Amino acid sequence: MDRRIRDQLNEEYRLQRERNAAEEQRRREEIRTSAPRVWTLITQRQDMIERFCRQALADGAFQPSEAALREANAAIRDALVQAGYPETYLEPVFRCEKCRDTGIMGDTVRQECDCWRRRAFELANTVGQRDESFERFDENVFPETVPKGRTITQREEMRRLRAYCEAYANRYPEQRPRDMLLYGASGLGKSYLLHCVARRLQERGFQAELISAYDVIRVMRDAYFGREDDTQRLYDADVLLIDDLGMEPMMENITIEQLFQLVNVRRSRELPMVFSTNLDTEEIRQRYTERLASRLFDRTLCQVIRVVGEDIRQKSHSALREQ
Ligand SMILES: [Zn+2]
Numbered sequence: 001m002d003r004r005i006r007d008q009l010n011e012e013y014r015l016q017r018e019r020n021a022a023e024e025q026r027r028r029e030e031i032r033t034s035a036p037r038v039w040t041l042i043t044q045r046q047d048m049i050e051r052f053c054r055q056a057l058a059d060g061a062f063q064p065s066e067a068a069l070r071e072a073n074a075a076i077r078d079a080l081v082q083a084g085y086p087e088t089y090l091e092p093v094f095r096c097e098k099c100r101d102t103g104i105m106g107d108t109v110r111q112e113c114d115c116w117r118r119r120a121f122e123l124a125n126t127v128g129q130r131d132e133s134f135e136r137f138d139e140n141v142f143p144e145t146v147p148k149g150r151t152i153t154q155r156e157e158m159r160r161l162r163a164y165c166e167a168y169a170n171r172y173p174e175q176r177p178r179d180m181l182l183y184g185a186s187g188l189g190k191s192y193l194l195h196c197v198a199r200r201l202q203e204r205g206f207q208a209e210l211i212s213a214y215d216v217i218r219v220m221r222d223a224y225f226g227r228e229d230d231t232q233r234l235y236d237a238d239v240l241l242i243d244d245l246g247m248e249p250m251m252e253n254i255t256i257e258q259l260f261q262l263v264n265v266r267r268s269r270e271l272p273m274v275f276s277t278n279l280d281t282e283e284i285r286q287r288y289t290e291r292l293a294s295r296l297f298d299r300t301l302c303q304v305i306r307v308v309g310e311d312i313r314q315k316s317h318s319a320l321r322e323q
Pocket of ligand 1: 097098101103114
């Protein structure tokens with residue numbers, strides 16, 4: 001496998017595991033504050049485990065009571081359900097059951113997980129060889145359920161988002177605001193839409209450069225170290241579309257500076273940019289500093305759109321691609 005793809009996959013999976021851990025922490029905190037009965041049972045179980053450990057240390061022959069632990073776990077599950085939560089609410093969170101978001105399956109025979117291979121394949125089929133277009137975009141692959149905190153279904157939301165993106169590409173250079181940033185979890189169709197926008201612009205005869213954030217940094221680093229200067233297309237393209245912001249390697253004093261400079265130069269020349277990212281706004285602030293984040297989120301210059309819903313990539317990737 002290409003090293004760049006492997007690096008990017010490692011970074012994506014690491015980020016996913018970080019996100020899982022944060023979600024587990026958030027759920028525990030939620031239970032602690034809003035389901036006190038469950039929390040009491042958890043504290044009692046913790047006390048019991050500590051008691052077992054102390055006894056085992058004092059008396060080497062002591063056996064912890066598995067029956068008592070099982071009972072305590074069952075009581076916690078029941079209390080969760082009674083409080084209106086799924087009984088698995090406090091179990092480890094992960095997107096892929098098979099590899100628990102490590103990308104690797106199996107203990108004795110270790111092999112790459114299917115999710116890892118699928119994503120590697122996707123990354124290997126880069127821009128230019130793919131055939132995403134608004135004509136082939138099929139919102140029917142998105143579920144007709146209403147995502148948490150929203151009032152319309154994910155499918156309707158995608159229909160509107162698609163319409164917005166298509167209008168953006170059709171209206172260029174008159175579209176306002178000039179820039180667009182799509183953020184939300186992976187597998188919601190953001191990259192697909194970026195490809196559609198790039199293709200439509202190209203069909204209209206404009207120079208639209210679609211490039212992953214990973215490659216943006218690679219191109220800039222090559223120029224910086226005098227290897228090869230291919231940065232002109234980043235600075236001069238009519239529209240620059242940066243996919244997967246947040247997946248580029250973070251090198252101190254380099255990555256942020258270079259992105260900052262790119263954004264500033266293009267803004268000063270009134271050349272549009274489109275971004276997609278799996279990071280949420282808080283993660284963007286943390287990763288890129290307030291200085292760059294406030295540039296990206298400047299709503300007078302950039303339409304910031306949050307994409308929500310269920311990951312459709314695993315079940316219907318083929319439908320998106322081959323329909
Ligand atoms: Zn997996």
